[in-house]
Amino acid sequence: MNKNLTDIILGTPFLDDLPESARRAYNIISNSSVPTQNLEEIATYIWNRINKVKIISIFTGFYCKSGFETDGPVGALILAEFFLKNKIPVQICCEKELLKIMKSIIIELSLSNSPLITPFENINNLKDSMVFTIERPGENIKKICHTMDGFKISHSILPIESEINKNLPIAWIAIGDGGNELGTGYYRKTIEKLIPYGKNCNCGCEGGITAYKEANRCILSVTSNFGAILLSLELAKQKKIKWSVPADKVTQIIRHLNKHGIKDGVTGKKGTVDGISIDLRKKMYDLVNSLF
Numbered sequence: 001m002n003k004n005l006t007d008i009i010l011g012t013p014f015l016d017d018l019p020e021s022a023r024r025a026y027n028i029i030s031n032s033s034v035p036t037q038n039l040e041e042i043a044t045y046i047w048n049r050i051n052k053v054k055i056i057s058i059f060t061g062f063y064c065k066s067g068f069e070t071d072g073p074v075g076a077l078i079l080a081e082f083f084l085k086n087k088i089p090v091q092i093c094c095e096k097e098l099l100k101i102m103k104s105i106i107i108e109l110s111l112s113n114s115p116l117i118t119p120f121e122n123i124n125n126l127k128d129s130m131v132f133t134i135e136r137p138g139e140n141i142k143k144i145c146h147t148m149d150g151f152k153i154s155h156s157i158l159p160i161e162s163e164i165n166k167n168l169p170i171a172w173i174a175i176g177d178g179g180n181e182l183g184t185g186y187y188r189k190t191i192e193k194l195i196p197y198g199k200n201c202n203c204g205c206e207g208g209i210t211a212y213k214e215a216n217r218c219i220l221s222v223t224s225n226f227g228a229i230l231l232s233l234e235l236a237k238q239k240k241i242k243w244s245v246p247a248d249k250v251t252q253i254i255r256h257l258n259k260h261g262i263k264d265g266v267t268g269k270k271g272t273v274d275g276i277s278i279d280l281r282k283k284m285y286d287l288v289n290s291l292f
Ligand SMILES: [Zn+2]
Pocket: 144, 146, 150, 151, 152, 201, 202, 203, 204, 205, 206, 207, 208, 209
């Protein structure tokens, strides 16, 4: 894999400036006990299966202490826009409160192509679907979902995990950043060893926060948003599709999310994602855009 791309998706060039919460993917991949799944192969895997896909299904939404967080929805919207631009239908699904907000934001952004906003009860086509889970809570070995500080998630969680199990999609790509996200189980041995509360959580279930299930492919990145966006850029590159994701676009979506009460899942603040400052985010996207 392109060394630059591996480094960038993990935030290696910015490691000194990244908050601890955004260094988890770097720590996991740098110490991984299994071969790293790389972005180029994952993009090829997706393109090789796309002809069979009737609809792309994107699941996102992670409930932190007091609400859903900014990591996940940004990547979901941008990945959706990429597929729609290429005439591939997309549906987005998440918990009801967030679904309503996503619907509003799509209108506010006046996107030229809009994804379908599908309530979970209307999801009935996973078998003909390619599924992306972007920053979704994943059950640990005891079937409990946890926040990164080791507690059981207090909000109710849609049974997306069991739905994927029951109706296996054409392909399932998981995107996460810390190892408690759905589908990131491929790296679970390293996550248990390295990530705080990975093996021993605070909730008493004794299963740790490490997500158990493995998607067909798994991307770990500085933030899940960043991973999803880099994937869209790599997908575009492989098919020579004109596509870019400027930092301003990301900032604009975050602003809309903030307006609806969606905040940074780590700091609880507006403007940022996982504690990464706006300046640093701009530097990261500027570097990415110089590469693609
Ligand atoms: Zn627990």
